[in-house]
């Protein structure tokens with residue numbers, strides 16, 4: 461992160477290299493809050509994809525869309541690997557830019573009857589629920605607005621929190637046994653959307669990257685510092701579950717927490733997938 465105080469902005473650069481895919485990438489997300497007054501996006505973002513065999517830049521992709529997809533995919537992978545197979549109810553807290561992909565990820569991972577959605581403004585929440593009900597109708601899941609986070613998480617098997625909140629956005633004592641949570645929002649030390657009570661009730665705590673989470677996420681750092689949890693409570697990274705070196709869910713009553721902050725590798729893999737599909741279908745604009 462390079463701050464640009466002259467314009468109250470910041471440049472964020474997220475590089476990655478995956479030798480197995482012979483691909484490197486960098487995502488650039490620039491945060492310029494005053495852009496909104498000028499009719500410009502406040503967080504313009506692009507991903508540059510690089511051919512790992514020769515260093516040539518092969519593609520420029522919409523970084524906002526890549527972020528939505530890869531952040532949704534992280535939750536989707538966590539639910540796919542860790543949630544009860546018979547999960548029927550979902551809860552989504554936060555209806556902003558990342559929310560649609562999070563909602564779809566829940567529906568892809570499990571056959572849900574209903575997802576209850578909560579945000580601070582009920583009218584906006586109702587609009588979001590109605591729009592999603594239409595856009596995602598192929599999944600056959602009802603999408604309903606909830607008037608409180610208590611109502612949203614009641615009896616929920618899958619829970620996503622995706623807000624920039626600095627105060628817990630749900631009551632951890634009301635999470636039902638067997639639930640799986642993906643907490644997406646907090647990425648700075650003061651941000652805490654997860655109620656630490658749920659960490660004390662959880663049998664297992666996973667991360668997308670423990671190193672990345674411990675360098676930025678208040679959701680884990682605050683309870684770690686005040687002694688609510690210790691590092692001995694951490695189960696491991698989701699990738700280790702995929703590789704079989706760390707166990708996943710072991711019984712249907714376990715509450716499982718997944719904390720994701722997002723890493724450059726997720727952008728790379730997602731961008732490479734899009735690029736390969738685009739090449740295959742002859743879509744895109746060639747610049748040489």
Ligand SMILES: NC(=O)c1ccc[n+]([C@@H]2O[C@H](COP(=O)([O-])OP(=O)(O)OC[C@H]3O[C@@H](n4cnc5c(N)ncnc54)[C@H](O)[C@@H]3O)[C@@H](O)[C@H]2O)c1
Nearest residue numbers: 554555556557558579580622623624625644645720721722
């Ligand atoms: N983990 C990752 O990889 C990753 C990736 C992208 C974004 N994020 C983070 O996720 C968060 C959400 O991103 P976004 O782009 O959707 O943000 P956004 O600003 O578009 O939307 C956030 C939404 O959260 C709602 N909200 C805030 N406090 C709430 C509360 N207490 N209860 C219910 N709703 C509340 C807001 O009203 C808003 O609708 C941000 O903190 C962002 O930095 C994480």
